[in-house]
Amino acid sequence: MPHTGVPRRVEITAAAAGLLRELAAAHGPLIFHQSGGCCDGSSPMCYPVGMFRIGAADILLGELEVADIDPVPVYMSRSQFEYWRHTHLTIDVVEGRGSGFSIEAPHGKRFLIRxxxxxxxxxxxxxxxxxAS
Known part of the structure; x- marks a missing residue:
C-alpha cells in the first residue's frame, strides 16, 4: 500500500507475517478481528475469510500487506475503537497457546497486540x- 502521509493504525511483525503465510497456505485468505476481551482477553483473532461475520458495528483498521498472500484486513468493534483510537497496534506472535478460536492455536503459537x-x-x-473523508 503506498504511503499517504497518514499513519497506519495497524502493522505486523516479520515473525507474525511468517505465520500468516503458513496459515494462508493452509486456509486461504484471512482476516483479523481484534477481540474485545471475551474469550481471550484482547487478542487479535485470526480467521479464514467467511468464518467470522463482520457486522455494521465493526470498523476496518487497515489491511496488512504480507508478501505472497492476499492483504489481510484487520477489524475492531466501533465501541472498542473509541478506547483504542489513539493507539497504534502491531500484531506479533509468541510461543504458547491462547484460549480463543483463532486459527494459529494448533500451531502452539498465539497472536498478540503490542x-x-x-x-x-x-x-x-x-x-x-x-x-476529509
Missing amino acids: SRLFSDEESAALRAAES
Whole structure:
C-alpha cells in the first residue's frame, strides 16, 4: 500500500507475517478481528475469510500487506475503537497457546497486540484524514 502521509493504525511483525503465510497456505485468505476481551482477553483473532461475520458495528483498521498472500484486513468493534483510537497496534506472535478460536492455536503459537500511543503529529494527521473523508 503506498504511503499517504497518514499513519497506519495497524502493522505486523516479520515473525507474525511468517505465520500468516503458513496459515494462508493452509486456509486461504484471512482476516483479523481484534477481540474485545471475551474469550481471550484482547487478542487479535485470526480467521479464514467467511468464518467470522463482520457486522455494521465493526470498523476496518487497515489491511496488512504480507508478501505472497492476499492483504489481510484487520477489524475492531466501533465501541472498542473509541478506547483504542489513539493507539497504534502491531500484531506479533509468541510461543504458547491462547484460549480463543483463532486459527494459529494448533500451531502452539498465539497472536498478540503490542501497542503505543500515536504521537501528536500522527494524531493530527489521522484527524485531518478522518475529517476529509
